């Protein structure tokens with residue numbers, strides 16, 4: 164018996180009534196022969212892990228731009244934390260863990276260098292051509308940019324979950340909804356941890372009512388949020404938290420916006436990031452032929468120049484963007500100082 168059929172049978176036996184089963188997928192962008200070992204969602208997860216954009220996330224900012232220490236989150240470790248939280252919830256609810264993991268691992272592939280500062284700047288620069296949003300770019304990465312313009316040819320369910328992972332999105336599967344919530348649980352908690360590490364927050368700054376509900380430690384907060392989500396979503400066709408926990412998560416996010424994301428220290432760094440992104444964008448709009456070969460393929464196939472320049476910048480890691488900036492705009496002798 165083909166091992167994939169065995170896996171599909173296992174899904175049939177183990178998963179609950181609201182799970183997205185791999186045999187019921189709406190399919191891939193282009194039809195292709197199925198794998199004999201893995202279900203379609205397992206295969207999608209593996210394709211994401213092996214793609215170049217996935218590896219680049221290790222040098223992309225989560226919140227803290229080019230942190231000095233080795234213990235700060237990067238876009239890659241954020242992604243792994245989201246996947247861990249999302250899989251725990253999916254497994255407990257008997258939903259499809261493979262689909263959940265694939266969406267989680269792919270959700271931030273389109274993130275720019277320098278976190279949301281880079282994203283805001285690209286959005287401003289692309290306003291006339293529909294703007295820029297990292298979730299839409301993540302979809303473009305898997306549908307078009309990877310594999311020299313051929314994309315990863317993922318299933319509809321994974322692409323839907325990636326596109327709709329932001330608060331404004333509405334994923335079609337419960338697995339997509341789990342990732343949407345797990346993303347918030349992950350970043351709210353690990354950003355507090357990193358802000359304390361950076362000396363921007365003290366543990367006692369966290370509002371008392373939140374501490375009373377979910378504790379002071381990152382592990383206790385994450386644990387409380389996962390448990391609450393599982394208890395309130397069990398045997399329902401939805402993924403939700405209790406009103407108290409939802410309120411606590413919302414208050415923590417507002418607290419982080421005030422204290423960290425929009426603090427004076429962060430804004431100073433954001434200005435520098437915007438300057439780099441803006442100057443690189445203007446340069447490559449003038450000299451698109453200087454972008455690397457995989458982006459020349461897109462231009463040759465007729466993708467608009469502004470779109471491809473945007474793709475090129477969005478794909479850059481923080482350190483590649485800074486290196487390019489130095490190479491293009493700073494006299495060589497000065498970059499050694």
Ligand code: MG
Pocket residue numbers: 241245270271346
């Ligand atoms: Mg994320």
